[in-house]
Amino acid sequence: MADTEKEIVRGIEWSNWAGTESTLLSRIATPRSEEEVAEEVVRAAHRGLRVKAIGAGHSFTGVAVTDGVQLRLGGLTGVTTIDATRGEATVRAGTPLRVLNAELAQLGLALPNLGDVDRQTISGALGTGTHGTGLRLTGLSAGVRGLRIVLADGSVVDCGPHREPDLFQAARLGLGALGVITEVTLAVVPAFLLHAVERPEPLAGVLEAFDEEVEANDHFEFYWYPHTDRALTKRNNRVGSGATAQPLSRWRAYVDDELLSNRAYELLNRFVTKVPRTTKPVNAVAARALTAREYVDASHRVFISDRDVRFMEAEWAFPRHVLGDVLRELRSWVETHDDLISFPVECRVAAADDVWLSTAYERESCYVAVHRYHRQAEGAYFRAFEAIAMDHGGRPHWGKLHSRGADFFRAALPRFEEFRTVRDRVDPDRRFANPYLDRVLGP
Numbered sequence: 001m002a003d004t005e006k007e008i009v010r011g012i013e014w015s016n017w018a019g020t021e022s023t024l025l026s027r028i029a030t031p032r033s034e035e036e037v038a039e040e041v042v043r044a045a046h047r048g049l050r051v052k053a054i055g056a057g058h059s060f061t062g063v064a065v066t067d068g069v070q071l072r073l074g075g076l077t078g079v080t081t082i083d084a085t086r087g088e089a090t091v092r093a094g095t096p097l098r099v100l101n102a103e104l105a106q107l108g109l110a111l112p113n114l115g116d117v118d119r120q121t122i123s124g125a126l127g128t129g130t131h132g133t134g135l136r137l138t139g140l141s142a143g144v145r146g147l148r149i150v151l152a153d154g155s156v157v158d159c160g161p162h163r164e165p166d167l168f169q170a171a172r173l174g175l176g177a178l179g180v181i182t183e184v185t186l187a188v189v190p191a192f193l194l195h196a197v198e199r200p201e202p203l204a205g206v207l208e209a210f211d212e213e214v215e216a217n218d219h220f221e222f223y224w225y226p227h228t229d230r231a232l233t234k235r236n237n238r239v240g241s242g243a244t245a246q247p248l249s250r251w252r253a254y255v256d257d258e259l260l261s262n263r264a265y266e267l268l269n270r271f272v273t274k275v276p277r278t279t280k281p282v283n284a285v286a287a288r289a290l291t292a293r294e295y296v297d298a299s300h301r302v303f304i305s306d307r308d309v310r311f312m313e314a315e316w317a318f319p320r321h322v323l324g325d326v327l328r329e330l331r332s333w334v335e336t337h338d339d340l341i342s343f344p345v346e347c348r349v350a351a352a353d354d355v356w357l358s359t360a361y362e363r364e365s366c367y368v369a370v371h372r373y374h375r376q377a378e379g380a381y382f383r384a385f386e387a388i389a390m391d392h393g394g395r396p397h398w399g400k401l402h403s404r405g406a407d408f409f410r411a412a413l414p415r416f417e418e419f420r421t422v423r424d425r426v427d428p429d430r431r432f433a434n435p436y437l438d439r440v441l442g443p
Helices: 034-046 097-106 122-128 165-171 203-208 210-216 250-274 276-289 299-303 320-336 381-391 406-412 416-426 435-441
Strands: 012-015 022-025 027-029 051-054 069-072 079-083 088-092 144-150 156-159 180-187 193-202 219-224 230-238 293-298 311-319 345-350 365-373
Touching: 034 051, 034 069, 034 144, 034 180, 051 180, 079 097, 097 122, 122 180, 144 165, 156 165, 165 416, 193 203, 193 299, 203 210, 203 219, 203 230, 203 320, 210 219, 210 320, 230 276, 250 276, 250 365, 293 299, 311 320, 311 381, 320 345, 320 365, 320 381, 365 381, 406 416, 406 435, 416 435
Parallel strands: 027 069, 051 069
Antiparallel strands: 012 022, 079 088, 088 180, 144 156, 144 180, 193 230, 193 293, 219 230, 219 345, 311 365, 345 365
C-alpha cells in the first residue's frame, strides 16, 4: 500500500482534452498492478468516495469524470500474451492505442480496424464505443474476446462468452459503469498493408455514389466542408500479400499532415474565431486547396491521423440508408442560419454488431460527426444536428456531445435494461457512477 500512497494528491483540478469537462478530484492514484487497482477501489469504498479510471481524457462527454478517486492506468500497459492460433492478443488496459499498434506491428500483427485517432487507451476506446470505417467491419468492442475487471467490492472477475457471459456482454462497452478493466483479450489479424486513395470531389456526386462506394471499398469515408459543395474522399483497401509499402515521402507527409492539417489549420481556426465573417471564404479556399494523394502503408499508419488542433465533437449513428437525407438537412440548416462552421463534417460506415450498448447494435450504420473549434461557442449547430438525428433514428456516440437521457436509450437500444440489470448486480452502491452516467443510464 505504501507505493500507491505516494501517488495521492488532493484537491487537483482536471479537465479533458477538449476542455468540455472539468472537475475537482479528491485524489489521484496510479496503480501499477491489478492488485493495487483492487486496493484503491476498496479504499475508496471505505472513505465513501466514487472511483473512475481515466484514459487519455479524449472523450468530449463527462463519461470519465469523478469527484472522488481518479485512477490513472499508465502503469498497466503493453501486450502480455499472444495466441497466434486463435488470433488473439491480451493487453493491459492502460495501453494507448499508438503503443498497442506499434507493439502488434513488431509481432507481425494488427487490429482489424481502427478509428482515426490513437491517443486513447484501449480500455477508454472500448468503454465508449470507438469505431472505424468499413461496411464489413465492426467497432473495437465487438472484437473483445475476454477481459478482467475489478468490481466495486474489490473482487477480480475474468469473464468471456462462456464465463460470466452477462458481465462480459455488458463490459465490452461498459462506459466505466461496471468496474475497472485491467486486461483485455482482443481479436488480431496478421499485419496488412492498405492502399490509400484520397481526393477532393463534388459533394453531390459523393452522395449519389455513396452506397456503391461503401460496397466496393474495404473502407470509404468522406469529409464535407460546410458552406461549400466540396468533400474530401478516402478509399482504403487491402493489398495482396506480395505487395510492398509505398508510403508518402517525408516532405509530402510533413506538408500535408503536420504543416497544413495541424499548424496552419490551428492558425486558420484562431483567425476565423476572431473574424467569423471570413469562415466561408476560408472554407472555400481550403476545400479547393485539397489535392489528391495515393500511397500504400501499414494499416495503422493509414487509419490514423495526427490531430493536434483541439475541437468539440458530436457524432450520431444512423441506419445506413439515411445518410443522404441527414447530410442534406444539415446542409440546409447551415445555409439558412448564421452559425459559421470551420470544421468539416465526417461521414463513415460500420457493420452491425451484437454489443449491447453499441451504436451499431443489430444494424448496418452510417456515422455523421460535426465539430467546432474548441475556442468557439457550441452555438445552435450541435442542437440542430441532434434534432435532425432524432428524426432519423440516430444513436449518439457515448464519448461525444449529446443531451439524451436514460429514457431515450431505453427505447433506442434493445438490450439497455439487461445492461442496467448487470450494473445493479455488480455495482449496487454506484461506486463507479458520475453525473453523466446518472443521466444516460439512470440512477
